[in-house]
Amino acid sequence: MHGERLSPLDVAFLCMESTTTPMHMGAVAVFRSREQVDPERLSALLTARAMRIPRLRVRVKHSRSPIGGASWADDPGFDPAQHIETHRLSTLYEEDPLAAHAARWLATPLDLSRPLWRLQLVTGLPGDSFALLLKLHHALTDGTGAVAVALGLLDDVPALSRTSTAEREPAKRKSFVDHLLENPWARASSTMGKAAESAGIASSVLLAARPYPMSPIATANSTSRELGFTTIDSADVRRVRSVHGGTTNDVVLAVLAGALRTWMRNRGRRPENGPLRALVPVSVRAREGGGQGGNLLSGYLTDLPVELDDPVERLCAVRRSMDRNKAAGSVRGAGALPVLAGRVPAGVHKLATRFAGQAAPLLFDTVVTNVPLPGISLTLDGARMRQMYPFVPLAPHHSVGVAISSYRKSIHIGLQANGDAVADIGSLTDAVGKSLAELLGTCP
Known part of the structure; x- marks a missing residue:
């Protein structure tokens, strides 16, 4: 992940970002526990799992060449605990407290100078339920990639055949020149077709x-x-x-x-x-x-x-x-x-x-x-x-x-x-x- 260039589409999502149009995806997952919810234990578990996922460790590094380009760079001070927080709901004044709280939380833009994600563990739901709120910037990945990140935060599923996001580094994007040098005629034809x-x-x-x-x-x-x-x-x-x-x-x-x-x-x-x-x-x-x-x-x-x-x-x-x-x-x-x-x-x-x-x-x-x-x-x-x-x-x-x-x-x-x-x-x-x-x- 470190050193991988952002594609022009990734950059486009960054450029669309504003206070009124934050460009992060979100999710609200609700879990039912068999025992009393322990926020500290869950936070520690999520912190450990987030540390294993390369996509969560990087931040945007802008470059002068190519103009407007950017790449992903490991955050030297990365601490996943700084991206994970807890909140206990109050059910006093709102018809649907979880939706109302999640709306306020999701509306807040991410800090683009840091790794582009946040988690919040929400307790105070009826029974022994809790919710996990996630926001992940669209520049970082699309919906399919977001699911892969989320699966890395959840418990392992033996029946699910997957190479963990924590273990697999995505292939580095090749430049236009690299492609042409590999097979100039085929690449030229492909370029004209595109x-x-x-x-x-x-x-x-x-x-x-x-x-x-x-x-x-x-x-x-x-x-x-x-x-x-x-x-x-x-x-x-x-x-x-x-x-x-x-x-x-x-x-x-x-x-x-x-x-x-x-x-x-x-x-x-x-x-x-x-x-x-x-x-x-x-x-x-x-x-x-x-x-x-x-x-x-x-x-x-x-x-x-x-x-x-x-x-x-x-x-x-x-x-x-x-x-x-x-x-x-x-x-x-x-x-x-x-x-x-x-x-x-x-x-x-x-x-x-x-x-x-x-x-x-x-x-x-x-x-x-x-x-x-x-x-x-x-x-x-x-x-x-x-x-x-x-x-x-x-x-x-x-x-x-x-x-x-x-x-x-x-x-x-x-x-x-x-x-x-x-x-x-x-x-x-x-x-x-x-x-x-x-x-x-x-x-x-």
Whole structure:
């Protein structure tokens, strides 16, 4: 990890950082313990495990060459205990104390001069439960990499075949010259192919941009955040799939479309004016070799048909949109904007990324990402994980972002909202359950 260069996409996430748009991912995991929670023992355990993970030991080191470039360097004074804290909830004044506390904690930006992560152990939950809060900057890794880091903090799972993040150093990124010297003709051909690919993505981005007033749910940036936790049953989603077809992701997107439709109507907006547009990130680790530890992402732009009243019609519309994206491939279309960002020199990001980020509502209204978890039981110090809600960074001028994780028999959905735009996140989380119930009502 030490000495590894940040990719241009990694640098872009750093450049988008501001007090109102912190670019870290988050997670809230809830565990049920069989004995009284001992915060000191858990903190010591997490400290020891964090010390073994190379990605948690490094900080950003900016360089003059290439212009705007940066690399990861070991923090000489690294002490994981300084990144891990404890908090005991008070349940006196808030309807959902964990969500309210986690929202305030997650809203605080990370210190970019230090290793880009923090953990908080939260006690005071009902029974013998506790929560682990994590924030990890998007410059450090993508969602798949974040899961690998999190697994390194949890108990070992013999059934899970994995090379620990603590034991494996990601391959060092090679320079353009290195690649050309290895096989100049093949590399030149590949470079020209990627140039044509990039030009196609850029053209698609320009064609997909929408005129003012852009997004119907765009809002002013704010430091305030609201978090919503909601869970749906995987068996219910499978039932909808068996009747109406589509993938699990299609069904969840249709459920979210129905929830957003209800939420917009309750806010006095007119969903009938047309669909919302979601950026759905897609991992390209397999395509790119997967050995690198930073961001290896593309994406799809897909319509969330909030204008349709019938839940089955919404699902069919989502299926058509996602099928078109999959047929085109993960490196074509405006949704592949992250691929294009990964090919732009880092110095350009230093100059233009903040402006480009502010223009996000021209292309999409929300981000809906799926964070993969292993299909096995996970534990921390023997305590079984019951829920895990992931959270995606909120893009500039966006009202809400959505992250999804399937774990065991449930699908956990984390909603992060601009607190000034979405004062009552509970109405949106409730709408998710009602939207799924509408779909289930169409199943014989």
